[in-house]
Amino acid sequence: MKNIISLFLLVSTQIIFSQVNIVTVGNGYSDYVKIIDIYNLSKLNETVVKLKFTPKTAISATLHSPSGTSPFVLSDKRGNRYALKTQEGWNGVLASGFGTINLKANQTKTVSLYFNQLKNIEDIYSLTELDCSSKTSCWNFYDIKVKKGNSTINTLTASDGDSKVSAKYEKTWLENDVYDADNKFGIRIHNKFFIYGLKDNSCYLTIRIMEGDKFIKTTQFGYENISGQLEIRKSLNPKYESTVYNDTKLFLPYELLSNNLPIGKHNLKIDVDLFYKDGSLLKHLGFKEFVYTKR
Numbered sequence: 001m002k003n004i005i006s007l008f009l010l011v012s013t014q015i016i017f018s019q020v021n022i023v024t025v026g027n028g029y030s031d032y033v034k035i036i037d038i039y040n041l042s043k044l045n046e047t048v049v050k051l052k053f054t055p056k057t058a059i060s061a062t063l064h065s066p067s068g069t070s071p072f073v074l075s076d077k078r079g080n081r082y083a084l085k086t087q088e089g090w091n092g093v094l095a096s097g098f099g100t101i102n103l104k105a106n107q108t109k110t111v112s113l114y115f116n117q118l119k120n121i122e123d124i125y126s127l128t129e130l131d132c133s134s135k136t137s138c139w140n141f142y143d144i145k146v147k148k149g150n151s152t153i154n155t156l157t158a159s160d161g162d163s164k165v166s167a168k169y170e171k172t173w174l175e176n177d178v179y180d181a182d183n184k185f186g187i188r189i190h191n192k193f194f195i196y197g198l199k200d201n202s203c204y205l206t207i208r209i210m211e212g213d214k215f216i217k218t219t220q221f222g223y224e225n226i227s228g229q230l231e232i233r234k235s236l237n238p239k240y241e242s243t244v245y246n247d248t249k250l251f252l253p254y255e256l257l258s259n260n261l262p263i264g265k266h267n268l269k270i271d272v273d274l275f276y277k278d279g280s281l282l283k284h285l286g287f288k289e290f291v292y293t294k295r
Helices: 002-014 254-258
Strands: 016-028 033-041 046-053 059-063 072-076 081-088 099-103 109-116 124-129 141-155 166-179 185-196 203-211 231-236 242-253 264-276 281-294
Touching: 016 033, 033 141, 046 072, 072 109, 081 281, 166 264, 166 281, 185 203, 185 254, 185 264, 185 281, 203 242, 231 242, 242 254, 254 281
Parallel strands: none
Antiparallel strands: 016 141, 033 046, 046 109, 059 099, 072 081, 072 124, 081 109, 124 141, 166 185, 185 242, 203 231, 203 264, 264 281
16 A cells, blocks of 8 residues: 555656647638647746647648748737747748748648747637738738637656746857867857756757858858758757756857858858757757958
8 A cells, every 4th residue: 555655646747737728710812721720938938828730731831031022920808919939840941940941731730829828818819921811822810819728738757848948048148259179269168058858859050150141151071051041059868847058158269150151241141059869959058249351
């Protein structure tokens, strides 16, 4: 009997109960895009909307960035709007995975959209693409209702896939004109951020370099991702449910810029992201602008 009680206490400390929110939509334009969940991430002051794409035929689809044309916005019942901040799950060619992708017939894709937070998700009224009114090409949803579900789901650990994994970005700062351990000359890139809910699961931090809205590309071995973009990454393995990375460093050799940019002054931007070990986006962290001059 004592062993049974001990086993029960052990299991009960591992199980996490969370409510399942019920989302209904009074009017939605698209028949292949559905809202499957809406919830608040209080740690990050964000409201998350999860979309599920299931086209019956192959399509080319575009998810617009917050600074692009027709980005998603959330609206509440009083007409207040809440801006899109970032996303995860979409793998477009633009910064932070926005842009156009091809979806195969009957392919399922789940995408999480992160917005400035509503205090109460039950106040949501609509999710719309800004200034887009076409019933054939817009992903607009009206008369949205969110209710706290009566059922519960349980997970054995905070990192088995069903819990909410998130991250918080604090800052990026640069050391210019320094050498790394291999005596390469370049920029040391420092990053401070937090990772939640990914204890003992590996992920990686990446930087990519942008000029305007396009990523710089390279063919140099060890610095080229599958899209041909210049990318530097560092593997991470969070040890706690809430892990702080006070100063995670990556090194950008100047030769990578010199070999892939024409002579002149370039206003560049570092795109800092976290990815799961399978290559899907965990969180876009932020940008850091800098100037590089090739002579």
